[in-house]
Amino acid sequence: MMPRHFIALLSAALFAACSAATPEQQIIDDAADALGGRDRILAVRSLVLEGGGSNGNLGQDMTPEATGQTFTVSDYRRAIDVAEGRMRIEQTRTPNFTFFQGQQPQTQLLGLDGDVAYNVGANGNATRASVAVASDRRAEYYHHPVTIVRAALDSTATLANARGLDTEPAVDVTTADGVTLTLVLDAATGLPARVSSRAYNANLGDVTIETIFSGYEDVDGLQLPTNLTTTTDDVQTAGLRLSNQVVNGDVGDLAAPASAAEATPASGPAPANVVVEQAAPGIWHLAGQSHHSVLVEFADHLTLIEAPQNETRTLAVIAAARELRPNKPLTEVIVSHHHFDHSGGVRAAISEGLTVIAHDASIAYFQEIATRPHTLQPDALARNPRPATIRGVGDELVLSDGSMTVALYPITDSEHASTFLMAYFPRERILVQADAFSPGGAIAPYAANLYENIQSRNLRVDRLVPIHGPIAPFSSLTTFLASQAAN
Ligand SMILES: [Zn+2]
Numbered sequence: 255m256m257p258r259h260f261i262a263l264l265s266a267a268l269f270a271a272c273s274a275a276t277p278e279q280q281i282i283d284d285a286a287d288a289l290g291g292r293d294r295i296l297a298v299r300s301l302v303l304e305g306g307g308s309n310g311n312l313g314q315d316m317t318p319e320a321t322g323q324t325f326t327v328s329d330y331r332r333a334i335d336v337a338e339g340r341m342r343i344e345q346t347r348t349p350n351f352t353f354f355q356g357q358q359p360q361t362q363l364l365g366l367d368g369d370v371a372y373n374v375g376a377n378g379n380a381t382r383a384s385v386a387v388a389s390d391r392r393a394e395y396y397h398h399p400v401t402i403v404r405a406a407l408d409s410t411a412t413l414a415n416a417r418g419l420d421t422e423p424a425v426d427v428t429t430a431d432g433v434t435l436t437l438v439l440d441a442a443t444g445l446p447a448r449v450s451s452r453a454y455n456a457n458l459g460d461v462t463i464e465t466i467f468s469g470y471e472d473v474d475g476l477q478l479p480t481n482l483t484t485t486t487d488d489v490q491t492a493g494l495r496l497s498n499q500v501v502n503g504d505v506g507d508l509a510a511p512a513s514a515a516e517a518t519p520a521s522g523p524a525p526a527n528v529v530v531e532q533a534a535p536g537i538w539h540l541a542g543q544s545h546h547s548v549l550v551e552f553a554d555h556l557t558l559i560e561a562p563q564n565e566t567r568t569l570a571v572i573a574a575a576r577e578l579r580p581n582k583p584l585t586e587v588i589v590s591h592h593h594f595d596h597s598g599g600v601r602a603a604i605s606e607g608l609t610v611i612a613h614d615a616s617i618a619y620f621q622e623i624a625t626r627p628h629t630l631q632p633d634a635l636a637r638n639p640r641p642a643t644i645r646g647v648g649d650e651l652v653l654s655d656g657s658m659t660v661a662l663y664p665i666t667d668s669e670h671a672s673t674f675l676m677a678y679f680p681r682e683r684i685l686v687q688a689d690a691f692s693p694g695g696a697i698a699p700y701a702a703n704l705y706e707n708i709q710s711r712n713l714r715v716d717r718l719v720p721i722h723g724p725i726a727p728f729s730s731l732t733t734f735l736a737s738q739a740a741n
Contacts, residue, residue, distance in 0.1 A: 278413035281425040281439060282406045285399070288444035290476040295404050298476065300505045301334040305480075305496035309347055312491050313457055313594030316672045318619035321489060323351040328359075330494060333505040334395070336404060339431070340508035341366045341395050352669040352699050354689060365510060366391045372514035380511035384520040390453055390463075393433050397465040399446040399479060402437055405429040422447070445470055445477060452630065453486075456564050457594045459628035459636075461486050474501045523563065526570030530578065533719045534682040536658050538578060540571050545595060546721050548677070548686050549575045553657040556584040558608070559677055559686050560721050561599035565634045568599025572606050585609060586645075588662060590688035590721055591671040592616040597623070604642045605634040613664055613673040614646040647675055665690055665707050670700045678713050685713065685728075688721030693730045695723060702735055 275283060286292045307330065311323040325347035332343045348359040363374035371388035374380045383391070396402045405411055405427065412428040423439040433451065440447040450464035463486050467479035478499050484492040509515075529542035536551035545562035556579055561568040575584050586609040590596050600610055600620060610620055624635070624642035645651075651662040659681060665674035670689050677686040690704035708715060715728045 276413070277416035277419060278425045281416055281419075281423045281437070282403060282413060282427075284423065284444040285403045285437065285439055285446055286407060288439070288477065289399055289403060289446070292407060294475055295400060295407065297502075298400055298404065299335070299337050299502050300500075301332075301336065301398075301400060301478075302498075302500040302503050302505060303332040303334075303478075303494075303496050304330060304498040305494055306330050307492065307494040310489060310491040311351070312486055312489055316669075317615055318592045318673070320672075323349070325349050327492075327494070329361075333508060334398070334401065335505055335508045336401065338508065339368065339395070341391070342505075342508050354670065354697065354699060356697050356699075364391070365508070365514075366395060367508065367510035367515070370510040370515050371519075372510050374511070380514040382510075382514040382517040382519050384522075386454070386522075388519060392431065393435065393451040393453065393463065396429060396433055396435050396451070397449045397463075397484065398482075399449075399467055400476070402427060402435060402449050403446065406437065443470075446479075454628075454630040455486070456598050456633075457623065458487070459626040459633075460630050463491075469495075471499070473499045476501055523566040526567045528570050528574040530574060531725065533684060533717070533725055534679070537679065537682060537684060537719065538575075539719050539725055540574055541724070543567070544722065545688075547571045547575075548719055548721075549578060550653075550658060550660055551579055551582065552653070553655045554582060555586075556582050557653065557660070558584060558587040558603070560590055560596065560688065561587045561603040561608075562596050562721070564598045565602035565605075568602040569606070569634065571599075572603065572608075586611055588612070588675065588677060589616070589620070590675055590686075592619055592673045593671060593689075596688055596721070600624075601628075601633055601635040604640055605638045607640065609643040609645055611645045611647060611651070611662070613675050614648050616673040617644050617646045619673075620644050663707070663711055665704060668700050668703045668707075676704075676707065678711070678715070680714075683714050683716035684719050685715045685717075686719050686721070691718070691731050691734070692720055692722035693718055693724055693726035698734060701731060702738075705731060705735055 286295055306328045309325040309327055315323045328346045330345045334341045342365045344363050346359045346361045365372045369388055371383035371391045372380045373383055408430050410430040413425055415426045418424045422441055424436055426436050428434045435449050435451045438448050446467055448464055448466045450462050453461055453463050455461045466483045469480035470477045471480055480496045482494045527542040528540050531539040533539050538549040540547040540549055548559040550557040556575055558575055587603045589612040604624055612620055628636040647662045653660050661678045662675050665676050668674050691698050691701040718726050
């Protein structure tokens, strides 16, 4: 059988030769026909999608490759004001794993109004999200058959690069508000099979975010998918099963709250504030803000523990380290674990010539991180490419030159990560670790395991110099565990 679009092309050529649809336009017309017709789509004013499913834990799972940690999503409701281009998502997320914020369900309210993205906290206060979040959320708005096809029908949209006409018709759509997406149709039905767009991730660089649609059902003459599965590259980040869909219901006013709309969005990471505190001769806590580092002085070089968050933070930490000891080269950085917030500065550290020291189970990951393209937002390593040198830590790695000794051990059997390292200074009786126990924190689900690791290695710890929280006596950990046991 001749593909429908080909017949349509033929008839367009025969009967309207002067205004023949382009292959790109034909794909959009086919999609509109399959969904219920152009007029039906243009008559959509609002959509409400309700159901549940799961969210992934991208960048924060047990290993770089693992996908077992998910949040169960319940009470999912996405309201879209198609006429105004506004969206509001409400959902409740419950972790199916030991989560550092605790196991209680967490409600989220995420909104988009024009170029204003906002989040509403549990206290009802709306805060404006960053420019990057707004850009990602605007793309997400179009990851639905109705919004993408409706945008593509707009005369100001740009359609390009029709391909796969006989197999999987695909077309690139740049919407009137400047988002470029790829729409792919099911060849047999003409229904949108998936939508993808490119995005920038500070850790992964250029990524493709794709939403796959299936399980179409008829809702008031419109075909709507009941299953939406979203991936970042190959990792599933969301799976939704919709149980109730309403077309042109009352969605109320989805305008951004004034407090969010009037706020200035962050256009990048917060400026770094590095607060230096000497913990012992040759050991400095590079604190300030949420994620700290530790500088270690050897006889002829310096070693950093942790390149956290992003290049803004990590380059500032590296500069502070060089300022403290300008006559010794900073040659290496120890990474506590692979989680995105603790390794977001690794590429910046590589760009500064530092060797990366990390758990054996994360070597492949950091090798990949070092070579991934960052073309959408060239970062320090993209601007100053260098090959990465990565040194693995197995059961133990002792760095020692007579003037300084630090031993690196895996924190085994933690439910936080399988790439977890702690750093122990035997002479100073100092322990450095991230996330396992943060002095002053109210919740510490991984603290007992940290204590077991310290005991099994027979480490004699007097002080904690942590990646989160202030320098604290070891008793802060034992007191916390005792109070937990008492409750
Ligand atoms: Zn972590």
